[in-house]
Amino acid sequence: MATQLADATVLINNQPFAIVPNTLVFTEGQGEQTIKAASIGGGQVEQIFANDIETNFSMVKFELYATHDSIEDTKSIKSNQNNNVVQILGNTPEGTITRTFTQAALLNDPEKALGTDTTIPVEFKSNPAI
Amino acid sequence: MSEYRYILVDDLEYAASGEMQKAQFIDMQAPNAKFLEHLSPIRQEVMKALNWSTQRDEFKKTSNAETDEKVDTNSVDVDEVDAKVMMTTLDLAEGVDVFKVLLGVSTIVTSKKMAKVDGETNFTKPLYDNMSIKDIYGLTGTFLVNFILPSL
Numbered sequence: 001m002a003t004q005l006a007d008a009t010v011l012i013n014n015q016p017f018a019i020v021p022n023t024l025v026f027t028e029g030q031g032e033q034t035i036k037a038a039s040i041g042g043g044q045v046e047q048i049f050a051n052d053i054e055t056n057f058s059m060v061k062f063e064l065y066a067t068h069d070s071i072e073d074t075k076s077i078k079s080n081q082n083n084n085v086v087q088i089l090g091n092t093p094e095g096t097i098t099r100t101f102t103q104a105a106l107l108n109d110p111e112k113a114l115g116t117d118t119t120i121p122v123e124f125k126s127n128p129a130i
Numbered sequence: 131m132s133e134y135r136y137i138l139v140d141d142l143e144y145a146a147s148g149e150m151q152k153a154q155f156i157d158m159q160a161p162n163a164k165f166l167e168h169l170s171p172i173r174q175e176v177m178k179a180l181n182w183s184t185q186r187d188e189f190k191k192t193s194n195a196e197t198d199e200k201v202d203t204n205s206v207d208v209d210e211v212d213a214k215v216m217m218t219t220l221d222l223a224e225g226v227d228v229f230k231v232l233l234g235v236s237t238i239v240t241s242k243k244m245a246k247v248d249g250e251t252n253f254t255k256p257l258y259d260n261m262s263i264k265d266i267y268g269l270t271g272t273f274l275v276n277f278i279l280p281s282l
Contacts, residue, residue, distance in 0.1 A: 014145050014254045085145030103148040130150075 005097060008090035010062060012077060012104075017070070020063040020119050026088060026099060029058030029128025058101050058129045060086050063119040070120055071112055077122075078106045086124055101126035132160045134276040136269045140262035146251045156253055156269065158245045160277050161238050168234040169278075175231045176216075176278050179223035211279060213271025235270045 008024055010017045032055040037045040064070040077084055082105035090097040104126035112120050135155050142153040161169055211219075220228050236258050239245040245253035261269070 009256075011145075011256055014251060014257050016254070016256055080148075083148035085148060085150060087145070100150060102145075102150060 002094060003092040005090040005092050008088050008097070011087040011089070012073075013080075013084055015073075017064065017073070020065060023061075023063040023119075023121075024088070025062070026060040026101075026129065027058050028099075029056055029101075029126070031056035031128075056128055058099075058126045059123065060088070060101055060104065060126065061121065061123040063121045066112055066114050066118055066120055074106070074110050074112075074120060074122060078110070081105055082126075084124070084126075086126060099129040101129055103127050134158050134160075134272060136265075136272045138261075139264050139268060142247075142257065142261055142265065144247050144251055144257055146248070151248075153247045153257075155249075156239075156245050156247055157249055158239055158269075158273060158277075159243070161244070165238050165241070168237050172231050172234040172274070173278060173281070175220065175226050175228070176274060177282070179220045179226045180282075182223035182226070183219050211275055213268055213275050216274050216279075217267045217271040231274070232266065232270055235273050236266075239269070239273065 006022065010019050010024065032052045034050045034052065036048040036050065038048050040046050064074070082103045084104040084106070086101040086104045088097070088099045088101075101124065104124040106122055107125050108121070108123045110120045110122050135157050137155045138153055143150050144153050145151075220226055220231060236255075240253060240255045240258050242252070247253050247257065258266075
């Protein structure tokens with residue numbers, strides 16, 4: 001029986017952040033690839049595989065509740081430009097998943113809605129996950 | 131003393147300036163009255179340990195005087211205690227709750243602005259949790275020797 005990982009710890013610059021459950025998403029930073037066909041005649045094709053290294057960045061996004069700390073901390077993280085480190089740590093009975101995202105930058109300008117059911121969505125781009 | 135440095139023995143990685151780096155030392159600030167809730171139980175356990183050590187030495191002197199043997203005093207002289215001796219005394223002393231001391235010190239040093247890694251980055255609970263046992267005991271002993279013992 002396998003257990004879904006739905007309860008990961010998020011650290012930004014060594015500090016744990018309490019995030020809105022079920023909002024954490026990340027990519028490994030392995031980028032996008034294309035396959036093109038090159039004709040070698042006679043109806044035959046050869047595969048041309050290309051790695052678009054422009055897309056070799058990881059993405060991490062999640063949502064935070066609008067508390068005093070999350071409002072102030074996201075402002076400070078944004079000012080840090082690409083000098084942040086985001087870490088994800090998730091435990092399941094089958095094993096542990098850890099990912100570290102170095103030189104992470106908060107690219108969006110987070111919308112900080114102040115209300116009872118509102119959240120602050122944050123999205124980082126970083127070096128490929130380690 | 132208002133600040134003291136603990137040199138790490140084992141590897142500890144932390145995030146700084148966008149990269150993961152190996153920590154060399156932790157600078158700890160002296161606790162103030164804000165941490166009384168945690169300091170009082172720590173002081174109590176340290177006093178119990180020192181008292182146990184003194185009584186043990188007195189018992190040895192008495193029992194050995196009866197047999198006229200030379201006694202090697204093992205009691206802790208507060209002025210000569212280092213971190214290792216402090217933690218060993220706590221571990222050996224009867225009736226001392228070492229976990230209470232470890233927990234209290236960890237709460238204080240991981241509070242905002244109470245300790246910095248390599249002089250720059252805040253020392254947080256996740257970093258403390260990643261320390262080796264050797265460093266946890268070393269850090270705790272250093273804290274006790276430099277901040278608690280002088281206050282006795």
